[in-house]
Every structure is written in C-alpha cells, then in structure tokens.
Amino acid sequence: MGLADNPAMEDCSLRYAPRAQRSWSPGMIFLSCLVGLSAMAGYALDAAFVGEYGFGNALGGFAVATLICVPLTVVIAFHIAREHIDIDLLTRGSGFGYLGSTVTSLVYASYTLIFLAYEGAIMAQAVTALTGGALDVRLSYAVVSVAMVPLTLYGMSFSTRFQAWTWPLWAALIVLAVVSAVSAPHAWHAMTALHGPATGAIGLSTVAVFAIAAAQLSTAAQIGEQGDYLRFMPDPEPTRRSRRIWRLAVVFGGPGLSLFFIVVFFASTLLVGYAQPRIGATGAMVPVDLFTSVYQRVTGSHTLALILSGVLVLVSQIKINIMNTYSGSLSWSNFFSRLLHRHPGRAAWVFLQVGLSLVLMESGIFAHITTVLAWYANIGIAWIGAMTSDLVVNKRWLRLSPPGIEFKRAHLYHVNPVGFGSMVLSGSVAMAAYYGAFGHTAAALSAFVALILALVLPPLLALATRGRWYLARTSTLPAGEAELRCAVCEETFDVPDMAACPVHEGAICSLCCSTDATCHDACKPSPWRPVGGGPPPTVVLPWPTARTAERLPAEEPAG
Helix, strand or coil: CCHHHCHHHHCCCCCCCCHHHCCCCHHHHHHHHHHHHHCCHHHHHHHHHHHHHCHHHHHHHHHHHHHHHHHHHHHHHHHHHHHCCCHHHHHHHHHHCCCHHHHHHHHHHHHHHHHHHHHHHHHHHHHHHHCCCCCCHHHHHHHHHHHHHHHHCCHHHHHHHHHHHHHHHHHHHHHHHHHHHHCCCCHHHHHHCCCCCCCCCCCCCHHHHHHHHHHHHHHHHHHHHHHHHHCCCCCCCCCHHHHHHHHHHHHHHCCCHHHHHHHHHHHHHHHHHHHHHHHHHHHHCCHHHHHHHHHHHHHCCHHHHHHHHHHHHHHHHHHHHHHHHHHHHHHHHHHHHHHHCCCCCHHHHHHHHHHHHHHHHHCCHHHHHHHHHHHHHHHHHHHHHHHHHHHHHHHHHCCCCCCCCCCCHHHCCCCCCCHHHHHHHHHHHHHHHHCCCCCHHHHHCHHHHHHHHHHHHHHHHHHHHCCCCCCCCEEECCCCCCEEECCCCCCEEEHHHEEEECCCCEEEEHHHHHHCCCCCCCCCCCCCCCCCCCCCCEEECCCCCHHHHHHCCCCCCCC
16 A cells, blocks of 8 residues: 555645545644644744743734734634535635645645744754754754654554644643743843843834734734644534634634734743843744743752653654644645655654755754744735635625635635735735835835735726636536536545546546646646637536446346
C-alpha cells in the first residue's frame, strides 16, 4: 500500500471529508483546535512586542487585531465546518478558481512553515538547555525536526488522542507558573510598567498600537489550521442543545481562539514582568529561560525549575508543531497536485515541510520573527479578506456569486478574477506601502491597506465580470445516491466529492480529477474564460452508478 492509499495517513487530503471519516465528537474537535493555546510562540512574541512598545501599546494592538480577526474568520470557520472541506478547497469556490487558489496554497503553506520553524526553534532551545549546552542549538534544530516526522504521519487519528492526553499535564504546568508569578510582590505593577525603547516613557501611541495590530493580522491565516480540524466536525443533531454545542465548538475552536490569545497575552506579560528584572529582556523572550525563572520561585532549585520548564516547553511545542506540520503537509499536497498532476500522498509532504522548516531555523528566523510577520501580514490578510468579502458580500448580500461552494476542478475556471484579482491587487498595493511608497505611517499600517482593499474589491470585480468566472460547468448526478464509484480509481466516495466526466464516461472523484494530466479539461468549453453567454453548461451522468452497476446482470458470453 502506497502513502496515498493509506486512509490513516491521508486524512482526506485534497478532497471533501466524507461522513464515514467524521467520527469525532464536536468536543474532541474543539480540544484539538485549542492546540494553538499551547504555542510558546505566543509567549515569545508577547515578550518581543512588550519589550519594544510597552504593555499598553501591545495590549491595544492585540485587542484591535482580535476585534478584526474574529468577525473576519467566523464566516470561514462555519463554511469549513458545514461544507466539510479545508481552507484550500473553500478558497477555490470563493472567487479564486482552480489554479488561482494554487497561489493561496503557497501563502498558507508559508504561514504553517514560518510558525513550524519558529516553534521548532523554541523547542530546540529547550533541548539545548536540558542538556546543559552539551548539544549545540543548531544540532537541536535537527533533532526536533526529525522528531516531528513520525508524530505527524498519522494525522488526525494520532493527533486527537495526543492532544487529549497531554492537556492535563500542560494545564497543570501553566497554572503553576502563573500562580507563582501572580503571587510575587507587586506582580501587577511589574506587568503594566513594562515599556520599550520604541515608546519609552511616552505611553500609549496610536501608531504603535496599529503597527502591532498590523503584524498580528497575519494570524488571521491561523483559521486555515483550525479548519484542517473543523472540516471533520460531524453534522449537528436536530435537537436545540446539540446545535448549540456544535456552534460553540465551531466558534471557539475557530475564530474564538483569538479571544483566548488575549488571556495568553495577560499570562505571558505577567510572567515577563516577573522574570525580566532577573534574566533581562532578551532572556524573557526565550520561553525555556522565562519559565525556569518563574518555576525557581516555587521550587527554590534551578535544576528542578529547568526540568519543569523543559517539560512544559517540549510538550507545548510538540502539540503545536503536530498541527503546523500536519497543516503544512495538506497545503503542499494541494499546491503540488495542481502543478504536477501527481499525488504521492499527504505523508510524503511531511518531509518537505520539516526539511524547509529546518532551513529556516538554521537561517535564524527566531531573531527576526516580528519582521517576518509584519511582511507576511500584507499577503495573508489580503487572501483572508478577499475570501470573506466574497462569501459574505458577493454570495449572501448581493447574490453576485452562485450559491454553494464549488471546489472541483471539473466545474471551475482556472482563474477567477474576482477573488484572485482582489488578493493580487490589494497585496501588491500593501507591499508597496510596506516598502515606503506612501510614507512612513502607511508603511507601518500596510496590512490595513491590504485588508480594506481586499474587502472592497471583490464585489466591484464581481459586478464588472457579471459573476461569469465562478462556474465553468455543472454536473447532473443520479438522484437518491449517497455514494458513487469513481471511474478512474474505482473507489467509492460521497456524492459531494464527485463530478460527471465525459472523458472517462462516468463519475470521477475530486482527487482523480485533479491529478488527471491527459484530459486537458475537455469537459469544459474553456478552462480559462467564459465562452458565449447564458448559464454554464451541464454534463449529465447517464452511465451506471456504483450501486446500479452491481445490480446489472453479467453479459452472456458470446456464442
């Protein structure tokens, strides 16, 4: 059995998540989504922003970013959970087109890669500290990278169990650290009195607040990683209580994570306020040193404090990097399947994701993460903003795009100028602003330029194109069938994953359709642009379905 044929490894990469695979409860999906809270990157980034701009400005920046990211991503989260598709497939049907979403797959892969490398660097620092420096941090980068491969190969089947098992230990260690810091004399004053060289004693600064918020807008792309779990959310039961639980699991497992990040901000700055006078501002940005300083107040022993800190950091980073590696492998699968028309299996791309993160760690990403996020935010928020605008404004309010989310290659044009064009235009203008084309203030707030343009452009472009680039054609499949057999791979899949294929004279699953390099999109009048007027053509499936084919009598042998 190859990697691509192993369901435990594949986790429905590149395709709709079928009912049979959605066996986890909303509570289990919610717990898996919460893994973002364990990320030590939050503590390191909070220390970096507070050290540069001060507590008040950092808090204001995080609050502004949260107020923007939550409503921006809640729409995406509910579409993923209801449609049972990941953010890449959702992007295809949200105004980007089949190949247009290839670019966003690369944008999303970059996000997971940045944080895999950053979180990996933090994990490596803990490994080096626990060995007393005997293992150089560059060698620790390699060790932690290799360790992530077997932990991620089996996707959701392993991840959900690991996340559930490790929450009690993680929570106990975090609570111990926070209680230790908050019980220290003048803890609140030490936290709120933090200020940095960028603002000094000036206090609150509007530019500083929005500059921090602009960098934090990059975390809107986190909804993609949450979505990789939310797509397995079971359909809600008809009872009111079940629907309420389902909605709460989606909200707080997806966009609501930003609200939890505010809690993490207070916890991390409390720890920094306690530890910074003892280990310095630079030491407070290294989580293993930060927590060692805090635990030493409780234990009175540096060795025991280091062990507790090392265990916390390692558990935290394994939890979050399982998500980063898993989501990265999915996005690379989506990216290369369209470019190469090959799918060696999601697990194969785990090695690429881990290898690239090792390169970033060795190149010193830990020291430049705030700059990297400020740069990335311009592209990431352009993508998320254009998606949200298309889903809300074009699809619900103005009815400029067809109902439903279409993600199959057979039904899409290669590029839809509505979403793809909006992302390219808003991202390009924002990057020009970032590099100073419109002045210093606009450079600091360039991500907001991207966001505003990404929200405004999709309805304008949809009106200009009359929505003709959304659907290249449709399929009519047999009524009353829950599953159909693919004419190419001969496996059976849920109907939402299928399309009628005149080339193969049968139904074809979305993955086989994506990897077919021989059909040259013969099922569509044109894969690039609408031909003629009127509604998109429909291909009817007249051939036997999976079930009816089994009921047909065998042909009598000739003679």
